[in-house]
Amino acid sequence: MSELSLVPLGDGAVRFPVPAEVDAAALLERLRAWPGVRDAVVTETHAAVSFDPAAPPVLEPAALLGLLDDVCRDRGRGSPREVAIKVRYGGEDLAAVAAAAGLSPGEVVALHVGRSYEVRLIGFLPGFAYLGGVDPRIVLPRRPAPRPRVPAGAVAIAGPYTGIYPMASAGGWHLIGSAVDFLPFTAEAGAELRLGDRVRFVPVGP
Amino acid sequence: MDPILEVVSVMGLATVQDAGRPGRMHEGIPPGGALVPELFGRANQAVGNPAGAPAIEWQGAITVMACEAPLVLATDEGRPWVAAVGERFTLEPSPSSAVRYLAVAGGLDVPEVLGGRGTLLVARLGGLSGRALRRGDRLSVGERPARDVIPPVARVGSPAAASTWAPEGPIRVVPGPDAERFSAASLPLLLSSCYRVSPLGDRTGTRLVGPPLGRCDADSGAPTPMVRGAIQVPAGGEPIVLGPDHPTTGGYPVIAVVLSADHGRLAARRPGAEVRFTAVTMEAAGRLAREGRAPTERS
Numbered sequence: 001m002s003e004l005s006l007v008p009l010g011d012g013a014v015r016f017p018v019p020a021e022v023d024a025a026a027l028l029e030r031l032r033a034w035p036g037v038r039d040a041v042v043t044e045t046h047a048a049v050s051f052d053p054a055a056p057p058v059l060e061p062a063a064l065l066g067l068l069d070d071v072c073r074d075r076g077r078g079s080p081r082e083v084a085i086k087v088r089y090g091g092e093d094l095a096a097v098a099a100a101a102g103l104s105p106g107e108v109v110a111l112h113v114g115r116s117y118e119v120r121l122i123g124f125l126p127g128f129a130y131l132g133g134v135d136p137r138i139v140l141p142r143r144p145a146p147r148p149r150v151p152a153g154a155v156a157i158a159g160p161y162t163g164i165y166p167m168a169s170a171g172g173w174h175l176i177g178s179a180v181d182f183l184p185f186t187a188e189a190g191a192e193l194r195l196g197d198r199v200r201f202v203p204v205g206p
Numbered sequence: 207m208d209p210i211l212e213v214v215s216v217m218g219l220a221t222v223q224d225a226g227r228p229g230r231m232h233e234g235i236p237p238g239g240a241l242v243p244e245l246f247g248r249a250n251q252a253v254g255n256p257a258g259a260p261a262i263e264w265q266g267a268i269t270v271m272a273c274e275a276p277l278v279l280a281t282d283e284g285r286p287w288v289a290a291v292g293e294r295f296t297l298e299p300s301p302s303s304a305v306r307y308l309a310v311a312g313g314l315d316v317p318e319v320l321g322g323r324g325t326l327l328v329a330r331l332g333g334l335s336g337r338a339l340r341r342g343d344r345l346s347v348g349e350r351p352a353r354d355v356i357p358p359v360a361r362v363g364s365p366a367a368a369s370t371w372a373p374e375g376p377i378r379v380v381p382g383p384d385a386e387r388f389s390a391a392s393l394p395l396l397l398s399s400c401y402r403v404s405p406l407g408d409r410t411g412t413r414l415v416g417p418p419l420g421r422c423d424a425d426s427g428a429p430t431p432m433v434r435g436a437i438q439v440p441a442g443g444e445p446i447v448l449g450p451d452h453p454t455t456g457g458y459p460v461i462a463v464v465l466s467a468d469h470g471r472l473a474a475r476r477p478g479a480e481v482r483f484t485a486v487t488m489e490a491a492g493r494l495a496r497e498g499r500a501p502t503e504r505s
Contacts, residue, residue, distance in 0.1 A: 007382050007383035008380050008382060008383065008463070008488045008491075009380075009382075009383055009431070009433045009436065009460070009463050010379075010380050010433060010435050010436070010463030010464060010465060010466065010491070011380060011463075011465050011466055011467075011488070011491035011492060011494070011495050012433065012434075012435075012466045012495075013431075013433045013463075015383050015430070015431060028232055032229075032232065038228050038229060039228060039229055039230070039231040039232070039237065040231070040232055041231050041232055041431035041432075041454055041455065042232070042431075043428070043429050043430050043431060043455055044428060044429075045428050045430060046430045046431055047431065048430075048431030048433065050231065050237075050433060053465075053466045053467075053491070053492070053495035054495045054496050056492065056495075121429060121455060122232060122233060122234045122454075122455075123234050123429050123431075123432075123453060123454045123455025123456075124234065124429070124453050124454075124455060124456075125234055125328060125329075125453065126233060126234040126235045126236075126326070126328070126329045127233060127234055128234050130429070166234075166329075167328065167329055167330065169328060185233075185234075185329065187319050187320065187329070187330075187331040187336070190230065190233045190235065190320050191233035191234055191235075195232070
């Protein structure tokens with residue numbers, strides 16, 4: 001990258017695009033440690049930092065480009081944390097997902113279990129991790145109308161992501177199971193999963 | 207006995223709020239904080255509390271009573287009074303603000319959770335057991351600040367401290383960051399139209415009713431970082447201005463972002479109130495931020 005498009009998000013934050021090769025976890029840590037930065041959020045396409053509008057940090061495009069170069073080189077160097085999460089498959093939408101994908105429910109489960117996923121971003125709800133790496137055969141658009149209430153612990157898929165609802169909320173993803181003995185978010189510890197973690201799902205009986 | 211503030215009755219949403227939970231957006235935890243920082247700050251200042259002390263934010267009407275020991279109370283009107291044990295005070299909604307604040311000298315003594323004491327309803331944490339206040343709740347009160355704020359009798363009823371803060375008038379925005387995802391007519395339409403506050407809003411965002419803004423892409427679905435004040439435009443075209451408990455990421459494009467100094471001015475507007483926007487440059491926004499912010503707005 002030779003130029004960086006640094007755009008304001010109001011007077012208290014700026015946003016810039018991040019290249020796909022970046023080590024998102026390393027980028028997040030470096031941005032959070034930047035003097036004057038109060039909050040940093042890194043998604044698959046962008047990063048944003050928030051600050052006190054009366055005392056904005058010095059964020060020169062050249063310095064940020066250098067930082068992005070550093071964290072692109074870092075990618076793949078660290079060993080990500082591996083997390084295994086037990087799932088009781090059989091959510092409300094499993095049959096509909098199977099029908100839409102032209103598969104049996106058992107095949108959908110096998111495809112969901114058979115991958116290792118990466119935490120690509122955290123957002124939407126406290127502790128909600130977007131896990132990338134879903135098998136293309138079960139990539140589906142969100143439900144046309146969100147459900148008013150998805151229960152906490154629901155394991156769901158939408159587009160290229162899978163995830164676990166950390167708390168009951170409205171939601172438009174397809175529900176295919178529920179997590180067992182895993183809380184994505186607690187008031188004591190905050191979010192359980194972090195950017196870059198690798199997640200595997202382990203099926204358990206009914 | 208330790209002093210207690212009892213909620214005798216409550217109509218509408220009332221929660222404990224403070225200066226927020228900065229530094230945890232990467233965990234999906236929104237910044238939180240008072241909907242109207244200026245009024246929250248005024249109530250705390252009136253009872254001699256530090257700027258971010260936990261206080262009650264309420265929408266409708268609330269009746270409170272001091273238990274065990276007298277309390278010094280103040281609302282956003284800025285006039286402290288002594289509440290004798292057992293005496294009930296019914297606090298009405300304000301014609302000029304959608305939410306009001308009640309501070310008690312010493313602050314509400316609720317536990318710190320993940321760096322803040324305010325209520326985050328979606329995660330059921332903070333405040334009183336992570337929930338809205340209801341009839342019969344008993345809130346512990348912290349130690350009274352050293353400064354004696356109880357005014358001499360003669361000063362009771364004197365006007366609140368002069369303030370230039372007023373919710374009326376245009377809301378200032380910095381255009382962007384997703385200009386390319388809107389039709390060319392959208393930003394001029396946003397800046398020339400009159401929107402109204404929808405009754406459907408809450409602490410996650412203020413929904414506006416008015417001319418829909420045209421977008422030139424479908425929902426890409428790729429989430430990007432969000433901030434308080436971001437004006438998101440869903441497919442229907444009617445804008446949503448994100449509030450203190452906003453999702454930390456979102457997939458809708460953002461046409462402009464409200465200046466920090468105007469977050470409270472927007473959040474104070476009641477359903478049906480007019481909202482007009484005016485654009486400022488980043489340079490002007492930075493100057494305003496350095497010059498114009500009251501200390502109570504800092505978190």
